[in-house]
Amino acid sequence: MIRDDLASIVDAAAHAAMDAGELPQVALPEIVIERPSRPEHGDYATNLPLRLARAARANPLDLARKIAARIPLEGALAAAEAAPPGFINVRLSEAWLARQVDVIVASGASFADAKLGAGQRVQVEFVSANPTGPLTAGNGRGAAIGSVLASVLEAAGYDVQREYLVNDAGTQTEAFGRTLVARYLQLFGKDVEVPPDGYPGDYMLDVAKRVKDESADAYLTASPAAPPPEMVLRGVDIMVEEIRSDLDRLGVRYDEWFRERGVYEDSVYDEAMKVLRDKGFLVEKEGALWFASTELGEDKDNVVIRSTGKPTYFASDIAYHFDKFVRRRFDRVIDVWGADHQGHVSRMKAAVEALGVDPARLHILIYQLVSFRRGEELVRLSKRAGNIVLIRDVVEEVGRDAARFFFLARSADSQMEFDLELAKRQSAENPVYYVQYAHARIAGILANAAERAPAFDDADVSLLQHPMELELVRKMLELPELIVHMARTCEPHHLPHYAQELATAFHAFYTECRVLSDDASLTKARLKLCLAAKIALARALALMGVTAPDRM
RNA sequence: GCGCUUGUAGCUCAGUGGAUAGAGCGCUACCCUGCGGAGGUAGAGGCCGUGGGUUCGAGUCCCGCCAAGCGCGCCA
Numbered sequence: 001m002i003r004d005d006l007a008s009i010v011d012a013a014a015h016a017a018m019d020a021g022e023l024p025q026v027a028l029p030e031i032v033i034e035r036p037s038r039p040e041h042g043d044y045a046t047n048l049p050l051r052l053a054r055a056a057r058a059n060p061l062d063l064a065r066k067i068a069a070r071i072p073l074e075g076a077l078a079a080a081e082a083a084p085p086g087f088i089n090v091r092l093s094e095a096w097l098a099r100q101v102d103v104i105v106a107s108g109a110s111f112a113d114a115k116l117g118a119g120q121r122v123q124v125e126f127v128s129a130n131p132t133g134p135l136t137a138g139n140g141r142g143a144a145i146g147s148v149l150a151s152v153l154e155a156a157g158y159d160v161q162r163e164y165l166v167n168d169a170g171t172q173t174e175a176f177g178r179t180l181v182a183r184y185l186q187l188f189g190k191d192v193e194v195p196p197d198g199y200p201g202d203y204m205l206d207v208a209k210r211v212k213d214e215s216a217d218a219y220l221t222a223s224p225a226a227p228p229p230e231m232v233l234r235g236v237d238i239m240v241e242e243i244r245s246d247l248d249r250l251g252v253r254y255d256e257w258f259r260e261r262g263v264y265e266d267s268v269y270d271e272a273m274k275v276l277r278d279k280g281f282l283v284e285k286e287g288a289l290w291f292a293s294t295e296l297g298e299d300k301d302n303v304v305i306r307s308t309g310k311p312t313y314f315a316s317d318i319a320y321h322f323d324k325f326v327r328r329r330f331d332r333v334i335d336v337w338g339a340d341h342q343g344h345v346s347r348m349k350a351a352v353e354a355l356g357v358d359p360a361r362l363h364i365l366i367y368q369l370v371s372f373r374r375g376e377e378l379v380r381l382s383k384r385a386g387n388i389v390l391i392r393d394v395v396e397e398v399g400r401d402a403a404r405f406f407f408l409a410r411s412a413d414s415q416m417e418f419d420l421e422l423a424k425r426q427s428a429e430n431p432v433y434y435v436q437y438a439h440a441r442i443a444g445i446l447a448n449a450a451e452r453a454p455a456f457d458d459a460d461v462s463l464l465q466h467p468m469e470l471e472l473v474r475k476m477l478e479l480p481e482l483i484v485h486m487a488r489t490c491e492p493h494h495l496p497h498y499a500q501e502l503a504t505a506f507h508a509f510y511t512e513c514r515v516l517s518d519d520a521s522l523t524k525a526r527l528k529l530c531l532a533a534k535i536a537l538a539r540a541l542a543l544m545g546v547t548a549p550d551r552m
Numbered sequence: 553g554c555g556c557u558u559g560u561a562g563c564u565c566a567g568u569g570g571a572u573a574g575a576g577c578g579c580u581a582c583c584c585u586g587c588g589g590a591g592g593u594a595g596a597g598g599c600c601g602u603g604g605g606u607u608c609g610a611g612u613c614c615c616g617c618c619a620a621g622c623g624c625g626c627c628a
Contacts, residue, residue: 036570036571037567037570054608086608171628172628288626305626306626312625312628339621339622340628342622342623343623346556368622409576414557430576433590437590441587445588496566497575500576511592516586
């Protein structure tokens with residue numbers, strides 16, 4: 001990648017200047033290559049001279065001149081100029097830029113792939129909402145962030161596994177089971193109330209009906225106080241099917257649906273607890289067993305086994321992470337959690353550390369909650385309230401593509417307000433259509449060309465010299481850099497903005513430069529440029545899980 | 553009270569310590585006898601919450617304050 005190459009070129013130039021005695025021998029800081037915001041500052045810039053000035057006790061502009069003079073102008077590089085107060089601005093060769101069209105077309109669907117991950121195994125776990133109800137619209141944000149982050153990591157060269165943790169154990173599952181039994185018995189005309197801590201939503205009636213259809217009166221003697229385990233499991237399975245289909249509507253797929261119950265059945269839990277016990281992290285107080293997280297700098301300890309003898313959710317989460325790191329040996333694990341879980345981040349990291357795993361291998365990505373409104377009316381999100389917005393409703397209202405684009409376009413750190421009415425009303429003005437339109441427009445031109453223009457495999461791309469043509473190429477070349485940046489920072493929200501900029505660059509080119517003309521050579525070159533732009537747009541859209549239509 | 557996150561254009565939001573802070577929507581004025589006008593061009597609109605500090609340089613880093621969201625269970 002040109003940006004990384006440039007860093008080593010600058011590094012070499014600085015060393016060459018030192019060896020020549022033009023600047024004192026000092027340790028170089030990390031070479032930062034940035035993209036200047038103003039075009040007259042070139043394609044890339046480095047502030048190395050400014051950072052070096054103090055140690056070298058020299059004028060930064062002077063340093064810039066000396067280092068710039070030693071940057072070889074060959075291949076991709078056309079100019080390296082010192083600029084006050086001490087930048088080196090680098091300009092790419094226009095001939096080289098034009099040649100990249102051939103490179104992009106040749107790489108096809110793998111355009112912008114990077115090797116950052118070097119095949120490391122990464123797990124991205126996201127959504128993992130309790131299977132006690134259908135997914136809420138708020139879960140959609142986690143789904144969009146998690147799935148796109150996974151795709152980005154894949155593009156960056158990681159071996160990625162997408163996982164959903166199904167919480168099929170614990171108190172909430174028990175409440176779900178009690179509700180299921182109550183609803184089931186009601187179907188037989190029995191006078192049984194849904195327990196106060198249960199789930200009153202109508203969907204539980206549907207679950208109960210399915211259980212009744214499948215098992216008839218097999219559970220007629222069951223009591224809400226003691227739900228039959230296999231009945232609860234069947235109910236959970238039905239709920240998971242629903243969740244799976246909700247996610248499918250959003251275009252989200254998983255490699256693994258991991259059952260929380262599994263950590264108890266497969267001795268993972270016992271092993272994880274043994275590790276903690278052996279290391280002295282488990283202490284008994286007040287009749288319960290605690291994880292001594294204070295020893296790792298936490299401000300308080302946390303219960304892992306209740307005085308009733310039952311493990312807490314934290315205990316199974318510890319076992320679950322033991323499974324991820326020790327059993328399944330992922331190099332890195334990324335958990336995508338909603339802000340309501342943010343209080344668990346540091347204790348989870350402490351637990352992982354206590355298990356003997358470097359906590360840096362665990363990245364917990366917190367996204368702020370989404371609030372929904374319809375015009376002026378605020379919509380409360382609670383599975384127990386009737387007024388809930390489901391992800392399937394959002395997808396139905398605004399469409400999968402717009403929903404994903406919208407959820408994705410904001411940084412995970414910022415809260416977002418989703419006005420369903422606005423999203424629906426403005427759907428034609430939604431940026432996602434702008435991007436898709438650019439793709440469809442290119443597809444239209446290429447289809448048109450297939451009929452009345454010659455094949456362009458042998459196009460001479462060196463004819464691409466118009467500023468708009470080169471601007472479009474520059475924008476395409478940002479994608480590989482962006483993928484690496486997003487993979488490093490776990491920030492997929494840059495993708496929608498990039499896609500929009502790329503679409504703008506294409507529209508600008510299209511307005512300025514006629515593609516199909518009497519000039520056969522230029523027509524071929526521009527058709528090839530169009531194809532390259534289509535490839536780049538399609539890749540950006542594919543990473544977002546948004547369709548790239550040929551017509552709309 | 554303590555912790556995490558946020559505060560940038562009328563609205564929704566971008567902005568890897570750099571050079572004159574950006575986009576979309578909305579608003580104003582333009583551009584169709586040629587490939588898809590779901591397009592393009594131009595303009596108005598900003599004490600980047602606030603007060604200090606670090607730095608050659610701060611929207612970006614540090615501290616205080618104000619405001620908002622979310623946490624602070626032997627729930628998950």
